[in-house]
Amino acid sequence: MELTYAPELEAYRAEAAGWLHSQLSGSFAHLRGVSDHVTQIPERRAWEAALGQAGWSCVGWPAAFGGRDASIAEQVIFAEEYARAGGPERIGHIGVELAGPTLLAFGDADQKARLLPDIAAGRSIWCQGYSEPNAGSDLAAVRTRAWREGETYRIEGQKIWTSMGAIADWCFVLCRTEPGSVGPKGLSFLLVRMDQPGVTVRPIRQMTGESEFCEVFFDGAIAQADDRVGAEGDGWRVAMGLLAFERGVSTLGQQMRFRTELDEIIALAKANGAARDALIRQRLVTADTGLKVMRLHALRMLSGEPGALGPEALTYKLFWSNWRRDLGELAMAVGGREAELAVAGGGFSPLTHMFLMSRADTIYAGTNEIQRNLIAERGLGLPREARG
Template structure:
């Protein structure tokens, strides 16, 4: 496992850090330190375009599609420096980290040439159409359906928890295209433009007061027949491969975000005297140890020995439950450090501060992206080879 970086890679780090510092101290200084996923969308669209202009938006992609052909080490370095600089959350995270790599893996040459450059340039934002009201952790239960009508696919159904759909231009949709099929069979992976009469997006207000998530309705929505990844009926394989990319290089940037949150908790504990409590100090130390272990585990996972960047190895299966449980505990630590002050909003309505929002948001970490319960089943069945959990009615 590689834990250090070469002189050439450190030079790349210096270049990336200098560029981020110049941009976030200059024309985009107003975006530095933003943590909300929905704040300042117009300015963050401009930031996505600026990243694209400088070819920092998708550095691991081939140069032909707007990337830099960056090595894995360089991708890790940029992810770390991006978070360290206090850059805003990527408004096109889904496009850059999920849709793009999946198109690279499964798309035709025509699809790659047509769909990838606008993502790399920050011109087209994407969201994910997986979960439904009756198909959350059980993705194979999707009921959204699609059928061919001439040169188009026509789509009917509903998706939910579609992050940042209100800002997106495209959505990838897992839909049932074979009538009468059940489970993972008969599904297709469709790429659908959002700005059309057949698509309705309704934001969902969260406990934090934010509205990152949405309901997305398809009522006769259309997309060209060419906008399908893989063959009809192979959507499950494409969808599962996409989830593997979610455990890729972005995990290191995520951990830098966690680093910033833990540092904020420590500052608050020192400022209000909570750090004098030996139990609080012990919990801070435990959080620090857990974060360092996550970093080493992620580097090992990405090194290729246990699954590589695609995250399909046994180690990758444990990562979601590891970080989600750690961050939920960090949120509880944050609110305990704040005490009663953490229950008072700083502004109108739900204007809570950074650490109070961390507590509220982290309650969902062990639910979205695969609940802890589902992750334990996956670890047992896929990594340990244990018998599958019985399905069907009991009693």
């Protein structure tokens, strides 16, 4: 496993770092360090457009669709420099990191030509229609249904915990197109425009006071037959392929943000005297060690064939989500009583906000229990437990 970068890549790093520093010190300085997905939406759309115009939105994509044909090493470098520069959380990330790669892998030529350039240029924002009230971690239990009417599908059902559903232009929806089917059989993967009759979005207020998540109701909403990805009834294969992209290169940028959070906790511990507590120091060292292990594991995970992740990727989500849950608890321990209070004007300090958001880390994108099942069944080849 190669843990260093070739000298010729330093020019690429300098180009990326220079562009990001210029933009985030200039016209987009007000977005530096913004860590939510719900504020300054017009400005965030402008940021997505700027990334696209400069070719930095989807660097690993083919140039024909707005990318740079970047190698894995170049993609990692950009992810690291983006985090190092304090780039805002991307409201386009579901399109860039999930919908786009899925279209590249499973979409037809027409879908790629119609949809990918708008994602890369920041013209379309996407959300994910997977979880339902009775089908969260058990994704194969989805009940949202769709039926064919000529060249369209009609969709009835409900999705929940839909990140950025309130601002998205498109949603990819896993739904049941074969009446009477159960489990992963009979599902299809449809691309649905959000701005149409029959789509109702209700924001969900979170304990941070924000509403990043939404409920989405489909009441006769339409998806074009041309916007079905893969064959009818083959949606499970596409859906599982999409989930694999969550373990991709963006994990390195995620870790850079984790490093920033940990460094802020360390600085606070030194400033308020919490670092004098031996147990706090031990927890800080444990967090630092865990982050270094996480980075080495991610590099190993990405060191195989481009676009192919081995069984070691199955452990990544379980590791990072538990680590960050513990980091949030450490932030509160270091912050003391002040961390339990809202700041002037409402809201919370960045570290308290991080703690509140981290409570969901071990739930979304697959609970810890589901992740352990995946490790056992797919990674270790253990049999599924018999169900009565």
